[in-house]
Amino acid sequence: xxCESLRDSYELFVFGTLEGPEREEIAAHLQRACPECSAGxxxxxxxxxxxxxxxxxxxAPGHLRAHIMRAVVQATPRMHSFWESIxxxxxxxxxxxxxxxxxxVVFGLGRxxxxxxxxxxxxxxxxxxxxxxxxxxxxxxxAYRAALALMSARESRExxxxxxxxxxxxxxxxxxxxxxxxxxxASNFPAxxxxxxxxxxxxxxxxxxxxxxxxxxxxxxGGAMHVLARxxxxxxxxxxxxxxEPPGGVQERTGAIVMVVPxxxxxx
Amino acid sequence: xxxxxxxFIVVAxxxxxxxxxxxxxxxxxxxxxxxxxxxxxxxxxxxxxxVYDRFHRLVFSLAMRVLGDRSAAEEVSQxxxxxxxxxxxxxxxxxxxxxxxxxxxxxxRAIDTLRSRQHxxxxxxxxxxxxxxxxxxxxxxxxxxGIEAAERVGKMMAxxxxxxxxxxxxxxYAGYSQSEIAELxxxxxxxxxxxxxxxxxxxxxxxx
Numbered sequence: 368x369x370c371e372s373l374r375d376s377y378e379l380f381v382f383g384t385l386e387g388p389e390r391e392e393i394a395a396h397l398q399r400a401c402p403e404c405s406a407g408x409x410x411x412x413x414x415x416x417x418x419x420x421x422x423x424x425x426x427a428p429g430h431l432r433a434h435i436m437r438a439v440v441q442a443t444p445r446m447h448s449f450w451e452s453i454x455x456x457x458x459x460x461x462x463x464x465x466x467x468x469x470x471x472v473v474f475g476l477g478r479x480x481x482x483x484x485x486x487x488x489x490x491x492x493x494x495x496x497x498x499x500x501x502x503x504x505x506x507x508x509x510a511y512r513a514a515l516a517l518m519s520a521r522e523s524r525e526x527x528x529x530x531x532x533x534x535x536x537x538x539x540x541x542x543x544x545x546x547x548x549x550x551x552x553a554s555n556f557p558a559x560x561x562x563x564x565x566x567x568x569x570x571x572x573x574x575x576x577x578x579x580x581x582x583x584x585x586x587x588x589g590g591a592m593h594v595l596a597r598x599x600x601x602x603x604x605x606x607x608x609x610x611x612e613p614p615g616g617v618q619e620r621t622g623a624i625v626m627v628v629p630x631x632x633x634x635x
Numbered sequence: 636x637x638x639x640x641x642x643f644i645v646v647a648x649x650x651x652x653x654x655x656x657x658x659x660x661x662x663x664x665x666x667x668x669x670x671x672x673x674x675x676x677x678x679x680x681x682x683x684x685x686v687y688d689r690f691h692r693l694v695f696s697l698a699m700r701v702l703g704d705r706s707a708a709e710e711v712s713q714x715x716x717x718x719x720x721x722x723x724x725x726x727x728x729x730x731x732x733x734x735x736x737x738x739x740x741x742x743x744r745a746i747d748t749l750r751s752r753q754h755x756x757x758x759x760x761x762x763x764x765x766x767x768x769x770x771x772x773x774x775x776x777x778x779x780x781g782i783e784a785a786e787r788v789g790k791m792m793a794x795x796x797x798x799x800x801x802x803x804x805x806x807x808y809a810g811y812s813q814s815e816i817a818e819l820x821x822x823x824x825x826x827x828x829x830x831x832x833x834x835x836x837x838x839x840x841x842x843x
Contacts, residue, residue, distance in 0.1 A: 378835045383743070383762040384812045412735060414835075414842050417788040418807050419738030420693055422700035427691045431709055435687060435716045439680055442717065 368392045370403040377404070377411035510594045514550040517594070518543045524601060528553075528628040538589075538609075538626055544601045549580070551593040551607070556585035557625075559611045566612040567593055568620060570627075572605045580607075582616040604630045668733035675723035683720055690734065691716075694741045701745035701808050707752075711744045746810035762810075784842050791841035799834040802827060 373393055379385040380393045396404035517523055522545055529539030540553030551567060559565055564584055568577040583593035606629045611622040674682035694715050698708035718740060726733075743762040749755075792800055798820070805811040805819065813831060817824040 375832050375835070378839070379806065379813070379831070382806050382810070383746075384806050384810055386812045386814060410839065410842065412739075413784065414788065414838055415742075415807070416735040416738045417785045417842060418792075418803075418838075419697050419742055420734070420785045421789040421792065422696045422808075424692055425696045425699045425708075427695035427712060428705070428709060431691065431695070431712060432684070432687055434709075435713050436680060436684060438713060438717055439683060439720050442720070443678065443680075 370396065370401060370407075373404060374407060377407040378414055381408060381411040381415045510592065513548070513594045513596050514543075514552070514592060517545045517548055517550045520545050520547070522546060526607070526628060526630050528626065538591075540591075542607055542628060542630075544599070544604065544630065546601055547598055548594065548596045549599060550595075551583075551591070553585075553591045554589055556589045556591045558589075559584065562614070563611040563622065564614050564616070565591075565609050565625065566616045566620075566622075567595070568608040568610065569599065569604050570606040570608055572603050577608065577620055579616055579618055582612070582614075606630055665732055669726075672719075672723045672726040672733060675720060676726065683716065686719065686733070687716055690737050693734070694737055697738060697741045698745045701742065702749055707748055708745070711741060711748060714744055715741050742807075746808075750810060787841040788838055791838050795834050795837065796830075798822075799830045802831050803834050803838070806831065 368389070373389060373396065376385055376389040376393060380390060385393070393404055393408065397408060523543045524545070526542040526544065527540075528542070529537070538553045538556045540551065542552075543550040556565070564582045566582045567580040569580050570577050580595045580599075581593060583591055585591035606627055608620075608627045609625045610620050611625060612620070671682050671686050675686065691712065695708055695712045698711040698715075699705065702708050702711065715737060719737070726736075739762075746762065792803070795803065801820065802816055805816050806813070811819065813827050814824055816822075816831075817827040820827070
């Protein structure tokens with residue numbers, strides 16, 4: 368179609384209501400920048416704008432402006448300032464680095480605390496061992512002191528016993544008897560049976576009975592020292608005996624007698 | 636007839652109040668439009684507010700004229716100004732004018748709403764493109780928009796025969812094709828075409 372035949376259709380084309388082949392024809396003319404059709408359509412657009420502007424005036428509701436501005440605010444992504452942008456860009460890596468650092472610190476501290484706990488336990492055990500050793504030493508020192516006091520006391524009496532009493536590796540040694548207690552120093556004591564200890568007995572003249580006088584264990588070389596620090600009636604003791612008993616000793620003898628030392632012929 | 640003429644005079648007065656009163660203002664108005672749309676493209680909400688203040692009556696009135704429903708006209712108006720907010724970056728002042736764009740978009744949206752409401756589907760409805768330079772294939776911006784041209788068009792509309800005016804109104808404000816109008820008015824299609832042609836010729840002359 369030529370431009371002449373399309374002339375009356377420009378307005379309906381602009382209105383969007385043109386039917387038939389004219390619509391495609393005008394579009395094609397415009398596509399190839401046809402000057403006559405472009406001018407015609409442009410004039411039709413002016414008419415369309417003027418028709419739109421002569422609609423009977425009606426006031427828009429007062430709230431419409433606020434609605435639109437609110438919708439605009441909601442539809443607009445918030446613009447960040449330069450520093451805000453930097454902050455949000457760095458937020459994740461910085462947070463991740465901080466979290467990782469914190470994790471490492473916590474892990475390191477955990478290990479350090481674990482190590483310190485282990486060290487503390489070792490030290491506590493060492494201190495307990497030291498205390499125990501100290502108690503043993505103190506106890507032994509007290510025993511030696513008591514033994515020395517008893518051995519050097521004027522009223523103490525000495526009873527010797529030894530290989531002469533029984534053959535073959537029988538313990539030998541001395542017993543110092545004193546009204547305030549007794550001391551036994553011996554050697555060649557065999558180790559007591561497993562799970563047993565030695566107990567000293569005072570055999571009474573008056574009652575014919577045996578009175579427990581404490582337990583002791585010989586050392587690895589067979590040496591033994593036992594101190595009984597309580598008052599005893601020396602004159603009523605007929606003999607001393609040693610038997611093996613359960614740990615801690617018993618009130619009535621149960622084990623085998625290892626040796627018997629008659630208290631006769633006391634010296635000093 | 637006198638009543639219709641009076642209505643168009645009142646309308647013309649309102650348009651004059653809203654869009655400037657003389658052709659000499661046209662250039663200044665276009666420059667203002669260019670600045671305002673550029674500001675809107677930069678995210679200036681106050682500029683959108685100023686454009687709303689200048690054109691909301693035009694937009695709402697046209698939407699009301701098409702739809703006859705305040706609630707629907709509000710929705711269309713909101714849609715038009717939001718579209719301006721989002722598409723302002725496309726505006727080329729050398730190729731189109733803001734008022735023409737607002738009228739085109741408002742009419743298209745309103746007729747779309749009307750057709751959807753009426754369940755009217757027709758391949759004849761092909762609204763104008765809505766890009767802010769109006770259309771890439773259009774040569775220059777229209778010069779004959781504004782109060783004087785609108786007054787002349789308004790007077791010419793008022794002076795048309797009732798059936799002719801009805802046909803133009805159905806075509807422009809309701810988006811009916813000529814065959815749809817013929818069916819709606821129970822007129823022969825040839826008659827509708829003839830009356831349309833003569834009415835448009837008169838209106839075209841009024842725009843010059």
